[in-house]
Amino acid sequence: MAIVIAVANQKGGVGKTTTAVNLAAGLAIKLRHEGHSPGKILLVDADPQGHGLLAVGFGRHLAAPEESLAALLVETPPPSIQRMLRQGIHQSNLYYIPGNTQAMVAARARLPSLLAREQRLARALAPIADTYAYIIIDTPPTLDDLMINALVAATHVLIPVEPSYLGLSGLKDLQQAIDQVRVHLAKDDLHILGYLPTRCVRQRVEVQEIVDYLRENYPARTLRPIHETTDLTYAHSAHMDVFTYRPPRSRRDGRLESSSRATQEYAWLVNEVVQRTRME
Amino acid sequence: MAKRKRYNPLEETGADLGVVVPEVRAQEGGLDATLFDGVERIERLAPSQMMPDRFQPRRLLPEKIRRRFFNGEIDCYAAAQAWLELAGEDRAWEARLAELLDMGGSFKAQGQIKPITGAWRPTEEEIFIFQIETGERRFWAACLRAVRDGLQKEPELRVEVVSAPTRQRQVLENRHTKSPSAVGQACEIAALMLDEIGVKPDAEIKDEYEYFRLALARRAPHGMWAKLEPVMQHSTRRMQQLLSVLQLSTPLLELADRYQLPERVLREVLALPKAGWKAAIQSAVREGLTSEEVGQLRKKEDKPSRADDARRSPERIAFTGLRRFTRAAMNVGAQERQFVLDGVADEVLVQGFGEALLPLLKGISERIEVRLRGRL
Numbered sequence: 001m002a003i004v005i006a007v008a009n010q011k012g013g014v015g016k017t018t019t020a021v022n023l024a025a026g027l028a029i030k031l032r033h034e035g036h037s038p039g040k041i042l043l044v045d046a047d048p049q050g051h052g053l054l055a056v057g058f059g060r061h062l063a064a065p066e067e068s069l070a071a072l073l074v075e076t077p078p079p080s081i082q083r084m085l086r087q088g089i090h091q092s093n094l095y096y097i098p099g100n101t102q103a104m105v106a107a108r109a110r111l112p113s114l115l116a117r118e119q120r121l122a123r124a125l126a127p128i129a130d131t132y133a134y135i136i137i138d139t140p141p142t143l144d145d146l147m148i149n150a151l152v153a154a155t156h157v158l159i160p161v162e163p164s165y166l167g168l169s170g171l172k173d174l175q176q177a178i179d180q181v182r183v184h185l186a187k188d189d190l191h192i193l194g195y196l197p198t199r200c201v202r203q204r205v206e207v208q209e210i211v212d213y214l215r216e217n218y219p220a221r222t223l224r225p226i227h228e229t230t231d232l233t234y235a236h237s238a239h240m241d242v243f244t245y246r247p248p249r250s251r252r253d254g255r256l257e258s259s260s261r262a263t264q265e266y267a268w269l270v271n272e273v274v275q276r277t278r279m280e
Numbered sequence: 281m282a283k284r285k286r287y288n289p290l291e292e293t294g295a296d297l298g299v300v301v302p303e304v305r306a307q308e309g310g311l312d313a314t315l316f317d318g319v320e321r322i323e324r325l326a327p328s329q330m331m332p333d334r335f336q337p338r339r340l341l342p343e344k345i346r347r348r349f350f351n352g353e354i355d356c357y358a359a360a361q362a363w364l365e366l367a368g369e370d371r372a373w374e375a376r377l378a379e380l381l382d383m384g385g386s387f388k389a390q391g392q393i394k395p396i397t398g399a400w401r402p403t404e405e406e407i408f409i410f411q412i413e414t415g416e417r418r419f420w421a422a423c424l425r426a427v428r429d430g431l432q433k434e435p436e437l438r439v440e441v442v443s444a445p446t447r448q449r450q451v452l453e454n455r456h457t458k459s460p461s462a463v464g465q466a467c468e469i470a471a472l473m474l475d476e477i478g479v480k481p482d483a484e485i486k487d488e489y490e491y492f493r494l495a496l497a498r499r500a501p502h503g504m505w506a507k508l509e510p511v512m513q514h515s516t517r518r519m520q521q522l523l524s525v526l527q528l529s530t531p532l533l534e535l536a537d538r539y540q541l542p543e544r545v546l547r548e549v550l551a552l553p554k555a556g557w558k559a560a561i562q563s564a565v566r567e568g569l570t571s572e573e574v575g576q577l578r579k580k581e582d583k584p585s586r587a588d589d590a591r592r593s594p595e596r597i598a599f600t601g602l603r604r605f606t607r608a609a610m611n612v613g614a615q616e617r618q619f620v621l622d623g624v625a626d627e628v629l630v631q632g633f634g635e636a637l638l639p640l641l642k643g644i645s646e647r648i649e650v651r652l653r654g655r656l
Contacts, residue, residue, distance in 0.1 A: 038406070077321045078321075079321065080400055080441050082400040082408035083408070085407075085408065093406075127400065
């Protein structure tokens with residue numbers, strides 16, 4: 001059964017999409033090198049903006065509404081997810097479901113009126129869950145039905161946190177939402193994989209204070225920070241994950257990181273995620 | 281005062297309420313079954329997204345092409361192309377293909393009436409393919425038509441995803457469309473029996489007939505035949521007779537299936553010594569032998585002699601001769617047929633019975649015409 005990781009935080013601009021894309025790509029490279037079976041990764045972009053898909057399938061990332069993720073969420077019975085899956089353009093074992101911005105916006109508006117609305121993504125993924133090692137879900141920057149669907153579908157939640165006052169302010173609401181999902185939607189097995197400080201700028205004093213605060217309050221769950229770097233921004237501009245944008249000289253030994261700091265930090269995250277999820 | 285009707289909300293039906301209320305059927309099998317059984321979802325897929333069931337009892341693809349297709353050496357369109365070429369050389373395939381091409385043509389004219397059913401399966405290449413449960417004829421009809429018409433874009437076929445494909449549904453669909461040959465029916469019975477006792481096909485098996493032959497070695501569980509009777513619409517005895525056809529070797533089964541040899545002919549073949557099966561099947565195909573004629577082979581392994589002819593009725597002798605003539609003439613392409621007919625006419629005249637033959641041919645053709653008109 002796949003390990004499903006929702007990358008969630010209702011604050012926008014904290015690096016959810018960057019983290020989701022690079023985590024998915026890093027896991028794909030790592031599992032491919034290890035010859036893992038199943039060694040496939042699926043990226044699900046539940047954010048209507050669909051920016052995550054740009055980095056994995058640019059040029060083939062959009063589809064008609066009835067062929068996109070939105071149809072899986074709102075139609076009864078849903079279309080076959082199997083025929084929607086597309087192979088990523090940079091990593092052969094990274095797959096995605098194409099999106100449609102207007103359809104996702106409409107789906108978000110329609111979901112409140114549908115029965116079993118919180119479980120639709122989980123049900124849509126169920127037929128293929130056995131064929132993937134990891135499913136990474138990028139979530140929208142709001143605590144809405146799309147986010148709840150991602151939490152219900154997930155086995156783990158990875159929470160990118162921008163180390164600032166505003167970045168911390170929504171954390172409590174998210175934690176409460178996770179607790180409610182656990183209790184009311186019978187998801188006892190939903191774990192918080194970790195809090196990931198993102199967009200860290202070393203020069204800002206506040207950043208270190210907040211990272212220290214996270215380490216103090218969530219010692220086992222605070223992950224190593226991801227710093228703000230131009231490589232991450234430019235990788236997005238090039239419609240790539242950072243490991244493709246800044247590859248090492250050789251991947252023969254399964255190496256993820258290169259001289260780019262962003263690749264080193266996300267490589268650490270990938271290895272940590274694998275270690276933590278395999279230990280359970 | 282007249283007694284007023286008391287309503288009970290628990291017993292009210294849609295008719296009482298003046299609305300049509302969909303009937304909720306109790307389902308087994310968990311929540312997914314409850315939600316999706318009885319609720320159809322029709323989607324459209326291209327043939328390249330589908331794969332027929334290799335262990336479908338009714339085999340459609342010619343053997344030469346079948347292995348290459350299921351091994352992945354050729355795709356469905358290359359298989360259809362090869363099939364069209366084969367049909368040009370072999371009358372048995374020509375007739376079968378004509379039906380499928382007509383069906384493909386009717387999709388264009390009237391649309392596809394019944395969806396193909398099946399389920400998604402992961403493949404070794406880690407993609408999903410839609411494995412066909414019922415509707416393989418529709419699949420090939422579309423592929424053949426696409427190749428023959430030189431379509432640039434793949435046709436799209438209506439499909440219905442079923443949660444649990446069953447062998448019973450496959451067999452019932454076969455019965456409703458076109459009843460398979462005796463060999464096909466033998467495979468159906470074997471497939472149902474093996475499904476019943478939980479013996480699933482092994483993807484490693486190269487020869488699908490080996491899977492069906494497993495049924496010969498197995499003891500039918502109690503009540504199984506009674507269960508199969510309504511599905512196969514045959515009596516238990518008949519099903520057992522059909523099943524025994526699988527004793528033939530694979531090449532003979534393929535030949536018998538291709539030429540649609542009836543079960544009673546195959547039964548007579550099986551009654552011969554095993555060494556004579558091949559010759560008997562080949563004779564049955566080549567000369568159109570009936571079961572009685574094959575039975576005669578048991579007594580004499582030669583072709584029917586004049587002494588045998590004497591024991592048969594005049595109608596039987598004449599009919600057998602006409603059938604052999606028809607098959608011999610139809611076994612060649614249309615152009616060559618003209619040469620064959622010229623040759624026969626020349627020979628008839630040379631042998632000196634042309635004048636006697638003409639009124640007889642006229643008589644029989646008039647009688648056949650009347651009977652054909654009566655059938656219409």
